[in-house]
Amino acid sequence: MQNEWLYIGLFLIVGVALPAASLIMAAIITPKKSNPIKNSTYECGMETVGDSWVQFKAQYYIFGLVFLIFDVETVFLFPWAVTLNKLPLFAVIEGIVFILILLAGFTYIWRKDALEWA
Amino acid sequence: MDWTLWLELVIKALVLIFALLGGFAYLTWYERRLLARFQSRLGPNRAGPFGLLQPIADAVKLIFKEELTPAKAYKLVFFLAPIMTLVPSVIIAAVIPWGPPFQLGDRIVTQSIADINVGVLFLMSIASIAVYGIVLAGWSSNNKYAMLGGLRSAAQMISYELTLGLAFVVAILLGNSMNLTDIVEAQRDGRWFVLVQPVGALILWIATLAEVNRHPFDMPEAEQELTAGYHTEYSGMKFALFFMAEYQKMIVVSAILATLFFGGYLGPWVDRWPLLGPVYMFLKIVILLFIMIWVRATWPRIRYDRLMAFGWKVLLPLALAVVMITAVGILLAEINPWMIWLIPIFSLIAGAFASLMIDRSLRRKAYA
Numbered sequence: 001m002q003n004e005w006l007y008i009g010l011f012l013i014v015g016v017a018l019p020a021a022s023l024i025m026a027a028i029i030t031p032k033k034s035n036p037i038k039n040s041t042y043e044c045g046m047e048t049v050g051d052s053w054v055q056f057k058a059q060y061y062i063f064g065l066v067f068l069i070f071d072v073e074t075v076f077l078f079p080w081a082v083t084l085n086k087l088p089l090f091a092v093i094e095g096i097v098f099i100l101i102l103l104a105g106f107t108y109i110w111r112k113d114a115l116e117w118a
Numbered sequence: 119m120d121w122t123l124w125l126e127l128v129i130k131a132l133v134l135i136f137a138l139l140g141g142f143a144y145l146t147w148y149e150r151r152l153l154a155r156f157q158s159r160l161g162p163n164r165a166g167p168f169g170l171l172q173p174i175a176d177a178v179k180l181i182f183k184e185e186l187t188p189a190k191a192y193k194l195v196f197f198l199a200p201i202m203t204l205v206p207s208v209i210i211a212a213v214i215p216w217g218p219p220f221q222l223g224d225r226i227v228t229q230s231i232a233d234i235n236v237g238v239l240f241l242m243s244i245a246s247i248a249v250y251g252i253v254l255a256g257w258s259s260n261n262k263y264a265m266l267g268g269l270r271s272a273a274q275m276i277s278y279e280l281t282l283g284l285a286f287v288v289a290i291l292l293g294n295s296m297n298l299t300d301i302v303e304a305q306r307d308g309r310w311f312v313l314v315q316p317v318g319a320l321i322l323w324i325a326t327l328a329e330v331n332r333h334p335f336d337m338p339e340a341e342q343e344l345t346a347g348y349h350t351e352y353s354g355m356k357f358a359l360f361f362m363a364e365y366q367k368m369i370v371v372s373a374i375l376a377t378l379f380f381g382g383y384l385g386p387w388v389d390r391w392p393l394l395g396p397v398y399m400f401l402k403i404v405i406l407l408f409i410m411i412w413v414r415a416t417w418p419r420i421r422y423d424r425l426m427a428f429g430w431k432v433l434l435p436l437a438l439a440v441v442m443i444t445a446v447g448i449l450l451a452e453i454n455p456w457m458i459w460l461i462p463i464f465s466l467i468a469g470a471f472a473s474l475m476i477d478r479s480l481r482r483k484a485y486a
Binding site for chain 2 (some may be wrong): 014048077099117
């Protein structure tokens with residue numbers, strides 16, 4: 001079984017070698033004639049105004065938090081799903097109750113308008 | 119670990135990498151030709167017969183292009199972001215079974231890089247890593263378009279990832295295993311999971327469209343508003359890596375969808391000639407890619423707030439409902455095997471209810 005993970009590790013090396021090789025090849029043969037105008041930020045020909053690394057919508061953070069909760073839920077459901085046939089009825093109902101509790105939380109988030117992109 | 123094992127592994131890894139690279143190159147050709155056909159044009163047909171040499175011409179052009187790094191960019195992250203986007207899209211293919219194992223001499227050769235027992239979890243985790251490259255590319259460019267594109271992309275991908283995970287749970291429930299080979303073998307004799315759980319397959323398909331930023335969910339790179347989104351500042355080979363990652367992800371998610379819901383490598387006579395397995399996978403992937411391109415040619419892009427609302431308010435509750443229906447249906451099927459067909463009936467009812475609710479909410483808001 002551990003061998004299988006070793007194979008993935010080796011495949012990862014091949015996977016990293018692929019972009020590395022193409023970037024090295026490109027670094028050797030591409031022309032390098034940069035100048036300040038070429039290296040300026042591209043904004044459709046306009047001079048850039050202000051900084052790009054600014055504060056952005058708080059909505060992104062809220063979605064990030066809600067995502068975290070439900071992603072953990074999904075990962076908890078994985079082992080439950082694998083062993084569904086071997087579980088006693090109680091554990092199956094327990095799994096469904098777990099989904100329902102999270103659905104209640106989801107309803108709360110929805111009613112609080114946290115899912116509105118306003 | 120004797121040397122034949124190493125040889126087998128190296129051959130399999132190289133075959134898979136070159137298949138993905140060739141697939142990427144010819145997928146661009148396939149997409150352009152098909153889009154042209156949909157729009158009553160000819161598409162690329164000059165380089166070679168039917169334009170078959172066009173991908174090579176494109177690759178040569180991109181290699182010889184000058185690479186620009188914006189003076190204000192964060193150089194290290196700007197350099198690493200394309201690699202971080204490409205690597206997950208390649209290694210996610212490692213666990214997909216491309217065919218049944220066959221006998222070669224005195225050893226059994228499996229047709230996948232690694233046959234791990236938590237294959238679906240591996241898919242899920244690598245799919246999550248893919249978002250980093252895009253966000254970092256957007257952030258490190260120090261460009262407003264790229265920044266907005268990266269942020270949008272992050273929010274969109276995490277929103278649809280939940281649905282993706284729940285659709286995986288449906289496949290695990292039906293296959294009763296997290297091993298992808300077991301899931302494929304559970305679909306033997308034409309019992310493809312798409313027949314048992316059509317709504318689950320549809321949900322997975324929509325979520326994967328959003329995960330790979332394809333139409334109609336290609337908001338991160340909406341040309342009209344954000345020029346090119348997160349890869350606005352990239353040129354030359356680094357741009358090619360983003361492009362490669364996107365198309366390889368298309369191939370890989372089609373392979374995942376084929377494996378989980380469309381019977382994977384199974385097909386007629388696949389047991390007698392195991393090398394037919396990759397052929398069936400190829401055919402299924404080509405058909406799924408055709409549908410993806412068809413969607414691109416047909417549907418308009420959906421607005422960003424509606425995209426998020428659709429992901430959170432429609433797909434997520436529907437996916438949870440489908441998981442519960444599937445779990446209950448499987449337990450009932452242990453009492454009477456015919457009860458398994460309650461799953462598609464109730465899922466289709468849930469899906470119809472969801473579309474009805476979308477229709478109602480759109481009517482109520484009219485142009486909101």
